[in-house]
Amino acid sequence: MQGTGLLKGLGVTLKHFFQREITEQYPDVMPELPERYRGCLQYDFKKCIVCGICINTCPNDVLSMETEKVENSKKKRLLSYTIDFQYCMFCNLCVEACPASCLYFNQNFELSVYNRDDIRMVYLRPADMVDTEEAANDQAEDQQQDKEQKQINAMITALNKNPQKIVAKIIAGEEEVSILAELILRDEKIAAKIAELMVKDKEKAAKVAAGFVNKEKKNRQNSDPVPKGGE
């Protein structure tokens, strides 16, 4: 029938009349932003590996960095990182490209500033910061050492438990093996030395072990020649 559409329209507006308002009272109440909202681009100086991928990726030349040569080395050191935010189009390409995930968008959308220059965000090198590469190397070394120490400790316990079996790997001959095993059980220092060398360098371990065995053989010949001779 003619006119029912009008009533339907009136019904729609009436329904909306009693629905809750969706207006956000912004300056009074901050809006709830979605988790992946692209607000202000942020940069983490300490996480950055200075690969420059972000700068190559950016379509608008927003990003730039300043580096200096490290003395007596081919390496460069990052001095400052600049985000010229006025050109940013929030495409997220740099964030996706960053392998160290040191670029990210936060939820801050209040980006207006009084001065045009204030739009540029310059991240200067923090004073207490060590070279990222050195730090990385140090860390790697530390890790390596930790790992070795653990292996050595494991080896020592293994040696104390079942010396013959392990010693057999670096030394030949039943007599030698039993002598070395005895030595390891008797002297912790020898056990530690053998264990360390076994983890780091097996050939050296074999030589040292042979040295220990020979020394022990001589000691035994010198210390009790009488019973031997008496037989």
Added chain:
Amino acid sequence: MEHWFTDLFLAFTGWLVGLGLSPVLADAALLIIKWIIIVAIIILNIIILIWLERKISAFFQERLGPNRLGPFGAFQTIADALKLMTKEDIVPSAADKLIFKTAPMLFIVVSVLLYSVIPLGQDMQVLDLNVGILFFISIGSLSTIAILMAGWGSDNKWSLIGAFRSVAQMVSYAVPLAFSLLGVVMITGSLNLQDIVAAQDNVWFIVLQPIAFITYFISATAELNRGPFDMPEAEQELTGGAYTEYTGMRWALFFLAEYTNLVAVSALMATVFLGGWQGPWLPSWLWIIIKTYAVILVFFWIKWTFPRIRMDHLMSFSWKILVPVSLANILLTGAGIYFFQGMGWC
């Protein structure tokens, strides 16, 4: 409570006569007081209505509306009025200055005149005219001239197109508007609005004349230039219609007059179709206010629901549908009256 205002007026005239004034002069003084009260009512209404319309349109669109100034933003209109008063008054150099300046004044005067016949309560009327409805319709049509003057005097194409549209629309819709009131007049046998209210003692005319009510409502919407019939000031096409060149208080007068017309037409609708000031428990002047505002709320509801219709559709709707329907209603009413009188039921 019922006789607050009438008692007050009687006491006032009594006081004036007691001072030694002749009764005629005392009545004249009372008339002036009544007009001042009408103007006060109008201005108070504007302040409430503009706020109400902004608020209600916001609710229809799930917004909040004005809410910064005063409780629920109620003082927003006052701030707007102050702003309008401080604005520069610009008269275009090419404008027909006399016509340009008279148009808003004429418009507001015509709108205020409409209130003279509306019964605002029992025995509360500025003029108890025995041709009240006729007066209302004829004075209401005068506002067309004000808009035409505004459009012509502005010397601006938007203004002129808006004015032409407005004139065409208002002339077309005045016909079904008058015809739809005719059914009620036929039943009561009087053009006096107090008689019409008295005739609705038992049953409101919205029950006896539902078709007339609907045609009156539609043509009143068009007469008021309100959405969905707001072609004369279609912002998107005409940048403001006949009011394009007006600034500051001159523009505010048009705005004021539009809302004044809205209240007047709604009050007439409440008087003619919804039982006027009659109602239980509450005093009569409160009933007319409640009914008028109920009608105004429906006007708001319709404005913020329907999109603007096309100019040619608007005209053909008036001449091809509303006029025949209201004529048929008159025929039906006449036949009904003849039938009921023949049966001796009334």
